[in-house]
Amino acid sequence: MATFISVPLKKASEVDLVKPLSKFVTTTYPAGEEQGEYIRAVEELNKLRKNALGRPLDKHESSLEILLRYYDQLCAVEAKFPFSENQLCLTFTWKDAFDKGSLFGGSVKLALASLGYEKTCVLFNAAALASQIATEQNLDNDEGLKAAAKYYQLASGAFGHIKDTVLSALNREPTMDISPETVGTLSIIMLAQAQEVFFLKATSDKMKDAVIAKLANQAADFYGDAFKQCQYKDNLPKEVLPVLAAKHCILQANAELHQSILAKQKKRFGEEIARLQHAAELVKTVASRYDEYVSVKDLTEKINRALTAAKKDNDFIYHDRVPEVKDLEHIGKAALVKATSITPPLSQKFTDLFEKMVPMAVQHSMSIYNQRKAETVNRLVGTMREATNLCNGVLASLNLPAALEDLSGDSIPQSIAEKARSIVQQGGLQSIEQLIKDLPELLTRNREILDESLKMLDDEETTDNELRTKFNQRWNRTPSGDLYKPLRAEGANFRNILDKAVQADQVVKDRYNTHCEMITLLCKPENELNAAIPSANPTRTLQGSEVVNVLRSQLAQLDELKKERETMEGEIKGVTFDMSTAFLTALAQDGAINEEQLSLSQLDQLYGAYNQRVQASLRTQEELLGKVQTSHQEFSSLKQSNTEANQREEVLKKLASAHDSYVEISSNLREGTKFYNDLTEILLKFQNKCSDIVFARKTERDELLKELQQSIAREPSAPSFNVPAYQSNPAPPAAGPTPAPRTVFPQQAQQQPEAKPQPPARPPPPSFTPQAASTAPTNVPPTGPPNTNPPPVAPASQAQGPPYPTYQGYPGYFQMPMGYNPYAYGQYNMPYMPYQASPGQGGYPGAPPAGQPYHGYPQQPPQQQPYYPQQ
Secondary structure, three states: OOOOOOOOOOOEOOOOOHHHHHHHHHHHOOOOHHHHHHHHHHHHHHHHHHHHHOOOOOOOHHHHHHHHHHHHHHHHHHOOOOEOOOOEOOOEEEEOOOOOOOOOOOOOEEEEOOHHHHHHHHHHHHHHHHHHHHHOOOOOOHHHHHHHHHHHHHHHHHHHHHHHHHHHHHOOOOOHHHOHHHHHHHHHHHHHHHHHHHHHHHHHOOOOHHHHHHHHHHHHHHHHHHHHHHOOOOOOOOOHHHHHHHHHHHHHHHHHHHHHHHHHHOOOHHHHHHHHHHHHHHHHHHHHHOOOOOOOHHHHHHHHHHHHHHHHHHHHHHOOOOOOHHHOOOOOOOOOOOOOOOOOOOOOOOOOOOOOOOOHHHHHHHHHHHHHHHHHHHHHHHHHHHHHHHHHHHHHHOOOOHHHHOOOOOOOOHHHHHHHHHHHHOOHHHHHHHHHHHHHHHHHHHHHHHHHHHHHHHHHHHHHHHHHHHHHHHOOOOOHHHHOHHHHHHHHHHHHHHHHHHHHHHHHHHHHHHHHHHHHHHOOOHHHHHHHOOOOOOOHHHOOOHHHHHHHHHHHHHHHHHHHHHHHHHHHHOOOOOOHHHHHHHHHHHOOOOHHHHHHHHHHHHHHHHHHHHHHHHHHHHHHHHHHHHHHHHHHHHOOOOHHHHHHHHHHHHHHHHHHHHHHHHHHHHHHHHHHHHHHHHHHHHHHHHHHHHHHHHHHHHHHHHHHHHHHHHOOOOOOOOOOHHHOOOOOOOOOOOOOOOOOOHHHOOOOOOOOOOOOOOOOOOOOEOOEOOOOOOOOOOOOOOOOOOOOOOOOOOOOOOOOOEEOOEEEEEOOOHHHOOOOOOOOOOOOOOOOOOOOOOOOOOOOOOOOOOOOOOOOOOOOOOOOOOO
């Protein structure tokens, strides 16, 4: 009963984790110490995978620790990188653990771009290695028994976890070894073996028979459940089923044996005999059917001795009635095992390599929060800038403050002169024209990047559709059209952004063309500017008047209001808050992040006061502009109206408006240039994303094509057909069952028992026809030395009669009527008995003279041993 089932490990293909993960790190995190730390962590993760999957593992706890540490790291990193087919695409390829493959086709394997698939396969290997470590334990001491029970329960829990999660992790049909049916059966088998280990420990500790019987009965129940699950399925190696059946019978027999001892103690001698008889029948079944897999010699002898003694005592002393097995009280059950719960971390000393990296859920929430924050800032700043432009436009339409500075009527107003110097310092027309000239080049570059990215997707999707049409249902991977929907939506959004940017560029160009003449005038030297402005009659009489002083005071208040807005704009842009802490706390507490509620609440705290200040600034400006317009009406009525004065005032208004437009156009063009440059970086990342997924899809496509070619090569080239019966040779007898290994590993197969010697085959009766009775019989096998080959089996079309009585000492071999056996005479010195022919039937030929061979039969070679021992 030392046979335990262990599971082989799956084999993984090599995968380079460094390149794609490092690329994601460099594009997501800014250059610096943090980025360098993450890249080093990626390299450590790649080394850990090679140690866990890239080399043979010893059946030792240290190897299991490596596998569990890699599994824990996968669980930790899953939330921090966007592993998916259309984002960070890594294709993992694993072979079926139980499929040995074929010469041309290779073994069954599955390649998926899913980290959940990698986790499932790694956990399967951890469970398989735990089963192997448990099988290698020495069960003759307590330490070995405890370790075996521990590892079997770990394996059971891991297989059970795979059963519950594999379909959701893969989103497609898995290979047979990790299918829910297979791993569910393996989980029960591991639990049964753990229970059996507790039964062995209870037996070695000589615990009470009632306890041992319950432990054995529970183990038998587990084995029975496992047997039922895989009885009609071909998902496990063929050696497993007979071992499960044998173990079920053996442990049930042990339960009956120990329960019989309990019955004897209670003086239920009939029950004792019935249970021992049942146990004897169970072990007899094992010995007759599964002797090559599990040895029950010792247990059989023990049960038979107890049964003989019990019968003797009952026959001579107690005379207790022996009940039927069906009338016996059911033996109780005691389950001392439980599948280990799979809750990472499973390794003893696990350290997350990416501990400082926030999960993708937090990164996503942070991205949305930053967008909300940017929208809030832009709304506040835009409101203030819009109000300032409105104020400048109103003042320019009133020719203020130039009208107050131009009381002489023949010199350049100070405000106009300052605005002219400001434009010259900013580069004048030349800087604007250069910015306008650069915009189409930036736009073209972005369009080319976007078009090239989408073209890669189009080409790959076309190829995928062609292959899907060619192979139909065999092309069983995700359609490229479905996979690329998010990328195409993102590309459409980028194209929409570019179209809107083109429209905005045209608005800026039109505004520039409108004010180009006045801007050119402001860029000229002061004397030329003064000459271009018409002269007017002096209005010196208004200097020092109350209206002028009021207007100057109101304009000063507006200037102060503008300065306050500039200060407030800097404060709004400078507000910072680390929202990741709040998101991490919410994720840890609730398992999810309500980003909208948290973000809006925090933004209201940060910018609520600024919003109130901006609204107050707008109300103040509105009041001041109303007062300025009223004062300007009074000022205009006092001025001496004439044509020259009106012309001069009109030119001054245009110059003031041109300055404001220049400032706004320059700002817009610089923002546009920055927008296009930033968009170029974003589009390059989008292009890299498209390139990565197309490359991954190409790799997956090549792998699938290779598998399909192998599958097609394995298919028969012509339909199957039935061979005529007369062309069929008699099939050799089925060989005996292959001895079971200690485990399901083929390299651990035990030595076959020595084959029993086979006696020679009985020759068939001679063939004859009534018309030619004297013709020598045909189809007689030649004589020869005995060999150990199995006897030939008659063709299926030949009728089979009941067996003849056997020779004493030669069980199972037929004695034929004398007239049919040409070999019997002479060897046993028996007289010849003439054959009594039936009416209408020719007789057999007579016996040859002594020392001569029988006519028609080949002569025996000299010095050969006869088929049967000489008497």
